[in-house]
Amino acid sequence: xxxxxxxxxxxxxxxxxxxxxxxxxxxxxxxxxxxxxxxxxxxxxxxxxxxxxxxxxxxxxxxxxxxxxxxxxxxxxxxxxxxxxxxxxxxxxxxxxxxxxxxxxxxxxxxxx
Numbered sequence: 493x494x495x496x497x498x499x500x501x502x503x504x505x506x507x508x509x510x511x512x513x514x515x516x517x518x519x520x521x522x523x524x525x526x527x528x529x530x531x532x533x534x535x536x537x538x539x540x541x542x543x544x545x546x547x548x549x550x551x552x553x554x555x556x557x558x559x560x561x562x563x564x565x566x567x568x569x570x571x572x573x574x575x576x577x578x579x580x581x582x583x584x585x586x587x588x589x590x591x592x593x594x595x596x597x598x599x600x601x602x603x604x605x
Contacts, residue, residue: 496552499544504537504588512537512590532595533562540566540589549589559597565590 503509512535540549546564553561567590571583593599 496548496555499541499548499552500556501539501541504539506537509537534593534598536591536593536599538589538591540587542568542585542587544587544589546589549591553591557599559599560594561591562594563592565592 536553538549538553544552546566549564549566550561553559567588569586569588571585574581574583
């Protein structure tokens with residue numbers, strides 16, 4: 493990787509990713525102990541470069557968004573086979589990273605870039 497901007501390609505804006513982002517900072521009610529538990533560790537999803545490591549992803553997120561990262565989870569996706577007429581092809585492989593921020597740190601994609 494030449495720069496930190498080459499590591500992060502784009503935020504993942506899917507229904508699942510946005511639900512994870514919103515639910516990771518909501519308070520939950522413990523019905524057994526009748527207490528409210530505060531979850532304050534925001535989870536973000538990014539498409540990243542195929543050769544990016546967890547350390548490079550962590551450094552890029554901390555530098556670009558000015559937050560502290562607690563955990564990085566990485567998933568490699570294989571491209572799907574597609575068919576156009578009688579010709580077969582493949583969509584490209586890609587890598588996705590779920591980044592968990594430390595408590596007290598939050599990111600809004602639109603305001604940070």
